[in-house]
Amino acid sequence: xxxxxxxxANLLRKKIRLLLTIGSFAVALFLFAxxxxxxxxxxxxxxxxxxxxxxxxxxxxxxxxxxxxYRDQILRIPGVKYITHNNWFGGVYKDEKNFFPQFVIDxxxxxxxxxxxxxxxxxxxxxxxxxxxxIVGARTMERFHWNIGDRIPIKTTLYGxxxxxxxxxxxxxxxxxxxxxxxxxxxxxxxxERIPERLKGLIGWYVLRxxxxxxxxxxxxxxxxxxxxxxxxxxxxxxxxxxAGWVKQFGNIRFLIVTIGSVVFFTLxxxxxxxxxxxxxxxxxxxxxxxxxxxxxxxxLFFVLGESLVIALVGGLLGLILAIVAIPVLAxxxxxxxxxxxxxxALLAFGLFSALLVGIVSGILPGVGAxxxxxxxxxxxx
Amino acid sequence: xVKVDAAGESSLINVRDxxxxxxxxxxxxxxxxxxxxxxxxGEFVAFMGxxxxxxTTLLNLLGGLDVPTRGSITVSGDEITHMSAxxxxxxxxxxxxxxxxxxxxxxxxxxxxxxxxxxxxxxxxKAERRDHVEAALSVVGLADRMKHFPRQLSxxxxxxxxIARAIVADPTFLLCDEPTGDLDRKRADEIMTLMEExxxxxxxxxxxxxxxxxxxARAHTILHLDKGxxxxxxxxSQDTLAGGVA
Ligand SMILES: Nc1ncnc2c1ncn2[C@@H]1O[C@H](COP(=O)(O)OP(=O)(O)OP(=O)(O)O)[C@@H](O)[C@H]1O
Ligand SMILES: [Mg+2]
Numbered sequence: 001x002x003x004x005x006x007x008x009a010n011l012l013r014k015k016i017r018l019l020l021t022i023g024s025f026a027v028a029l030f031l032f033a034x035x036x037x038x039x040x041x042x043x044x045x046x047x048x049x050x051x052x053x054x055x056x057x058x059x060x061x062x063x064x065x066x067x068x069x070y071r072d073q074i075l076r077i078p079g080v081k082y083i084t085h086n087n088w089f090g091g092v093y094k095d096e097k098n099f100f101p102q103f104v105i106d107x108x109x110x111x112x113x114x115x116x117x118x119x120x121x122x123x124x125x126x127x128x129x130x131x132x133x134x135i136v137g138a139r140t141m142e143r144f145h146w147n148i149g150d151r152i153p154i155k156t157t158l159y160g161x162x163x164x165x166x167x168x169x170x171x172x173x174x175x176x177x178x179x180x181x182x183x184x185x186x187x188x189x190x191x192x193e194r195i196p197e198r199l200k201g202l203i204g205w206y207v208l209r210x211x212x213x214x215x216x217x218x219x220x221x222x223x224x225x226x227x228x229x230x231x232x233x234x235x236x237x238x239x240x241x242x243x244a245g246w247v248k249q250f251g252n253i254r255f256l257i258v259t260i261g262s263v264v265f266f267t268l269x270x271x272x273x274x275x276x277x278x279x280x281x282x283x284x285x286x287x288x289x290x291x292x293x294x295x296x297x298x299x300x301l302f303f304v305l306g307e308s309l310v311i312a313l314v315g316g317l318l319g320l321i322l323a324i325v326a327i328p329v330l331a332x333x334x335x336x337x338x339x340x341x342x343x344x345x346a347l348l349a350f351g352l353f354s355a356l357l358v359g360i361v362s363g364i365l366p367g368v369g370a371x372x373x374x375x376x377x378x379x380x381x382x
Numbered sequence: 383x384v385k386v387d388a389a390g391e392s393s394l395i396n397v398r399d400x401x402x403x404x405x406x407x408x409x410x411x412x413x414x415x416x417x418x419x420x421x422x423x424g425e426f427v428a429f430m431g432x433x434x435x436x437x438t439t440l441l442n443l444l445g446g447l448d449v450p451t452r453g454s455i456t457v458s459g460d461e462i463t464h465m466s467a468x469x470x471x472x473x474x475x476x477x478x479x480x481x482x483x484x485x486x487x488x489x490x491x492x493x494x495x496x497x498x499x500x501x502x503x504x505x506x507x508k509a510e511r512r513d514h515v516e517a518a519l520s521v522v523g524l525a526d527r528m529k530h531f532p533r534q535l536s537x538x539x540x541x542x543x544x545i546a547r548a549i550v551a552d553p554t555f556l557l558c559d560e561p562t563g564d565l566d567r568k569r570a571d572e573i574m575t576l577m578e579e580x581x582x583x584x585x586x587x588x589x590x591x592x593x594x595x596x597x598x599a600r601a602h603t604i605l606h607l608d609k610g611x612x613x614x615x616x617x618x619s620q621d622t623l624a625g626g627v628a
Binding site for chain 2: 292
């Protein structure tokens with residue numbers, strides 16, 4: 001690249017300006033990556049969802065319970081393979097800020113319905129025999145520095161309130177990066193024994209696996225029809241539909257993030273475009289001399305685009321490297337308030353692509369101007 | 383010698399019936415009107431004339447930076463007046479070396495890199511380019527300033543670098559628009575000595591615009607641009623010169 005030297009020398013012409021422009025790319029790309037992982041985290045429900053899983057909740061809302069007695073009736077519907085039931089416990093460890101999700105589980109069926117979570121068999125067997133036992137996700141274990149064998153108090157304001165104590169019998173890991181490793185599971189029997197009489201026999205929701213995902217609509221319909229006109233009507237949908245509905249509760253996060261992201265890139269475009277325009281304008285004479293010497297109009301365009309692309313590439317890479325380093329730290333600082341923040345290669349690639357696109361677009365106007373500029377006119381102004 | 387208004391078969395540059403009219407709104411300015419010129423290989427021609435007489439306009443046309451309203455310019459058999467813009471750019475790279483009053487070096491490139499610029503348009507290898515650049519800088523006496531940036535050079539030195547840049551690709555002819563306009567007497571004389579050497583020793587063809595009679599006197603021929611045409615004025619200029627010095 002014999003023209004590299006020329007592009008490089010021009011870039012270093014105004015070092016502060018170069019740093020500031022690269023800096024704006026870096027900041028924008030970092031922000032982009034951060035917004036991207038947050039968006040992915042909220043959308044992950046759909047990725048995590050098993051294609052063959054259905055969720056049955058109370059038709060009124062997920063916080064209204066449904067009877068445990070529905071379990072056997074649902075299981076009798078053809079096509080249903082496994083069913084498990086969960087309750088939301090809503091507790092905290094010591095302090096409000098130590099929030100993480102705890103679920104009451106049906107330990108006989110949980111593992112069949114959620115095969116993506118793996119637990120060593122000895123730990124699971126110990127848990128089955130321990131009334132006050134708990135299985136905890138690896139991330140939550142790490143977050144509170146818990147160890148297997150620890151006895152942990154969890155405070156709740158639901159179910160009569162108070163502090164409940166559990167023995168950590170095992171740790172589960174997700175088989176895929178996107179699997180949620182923050183949950184805390186404990187036994188239905190222990191739960192039902194301690195809750196007020198009026199709440200006994202009521203579960204939060206059912207999760208079931210079907211033999212054939214193609215039959216999901218029929219099965220969902222069959223379940224909901226079976227309990228129509230009962231005091232506890234149900235709503236059954238695929239797990240991914242359920243997850244999407246769950247995300248909607250937080251408002252239109254996707255729209256918000258896409259909007260902020262677009263504004264960031266648009267601002268970046270204006271900033272870089274302006275910088276490139278100034279940078280080209282202040283050396284119109286030099287570009288005219290290059291043309292007089294015999295450099296073609298296209299090569300002048302190429303020099304300008306080359307500069308803006310190098311800025312975009314360096315700034316973009318810096319921002320993404322910053323993101324790779326900082327996002328895990330930020331995720332920890334957020335104390336697991338958000339699900340796993342995963343910086344996917346696709347997101348990184350899209351970020352870099354967008355940065356380069358901004359680089360090209362911001363260089364194209366001044367570049368075409370320089371291309372069209374007439375040597376004689378430019379030289380008269382020198 | 384230059385044969386004004388004559389069909390010079392042995393000429394390097396032939397200009398015939400050249401018109402250049404600028405349009406500024408409604409107004410038309412006829413700068414060149416039926417101008418003829420013949421320049422032979424190895425000639426050193428100075429153009430003089432009052433400000434606004436069209437000297438720069440003529441050089442721009444000769445250098446293929448602008449197109450005439452009418453007439454033709456032929457350089458070693460190539461008629462440049464009908465070339466496309468792209469062809470003209472290639473032609474300039476091969477045949478023309480430009481030297482400007484304000485040197486017009488690229489400030490972010492050092493002397494070596496500035497001189498190398500025209501060679502980037504050739505197929506020469508890096509090593510060949512280095513040899514050519516070093517040779518050109520030696521000719522202008524700046525072989526020891528290769529790593530210096532324009533701001534680290536004096537005006538005279540900058541102009542020498544610009545001359546090295548103009549000759550490095552061995553163009554057919556050099557076009558200089560007031561090359562000594564920004565220099566004092568002593569530096570101007572040095573630059574003119576260098577130009578004379580380029581003609582005498584390296585057989586370069588030079589067309590130069592100047593306001594300075596002493597500078598013009600160093601050329602073989604002085605042509606005055608007057609009412610859109612060129613008039614041979616060797617004698618006149620010597621009178622002016624004598625008068626000016628007295
Ligand atoms: N692009 C243009 N548009 C309109 N008129 C122009 C243009 N370029 C030059 N002119 C006019 O053409 C005339 C000749 O200009 P030119 O620059 O060739 O003069 P010059 O002899 O080089 O003058 P100087 O000695 O001041 O450099 C001037 O009247 C100038 O105003
Ligand atoms: Mg002029």
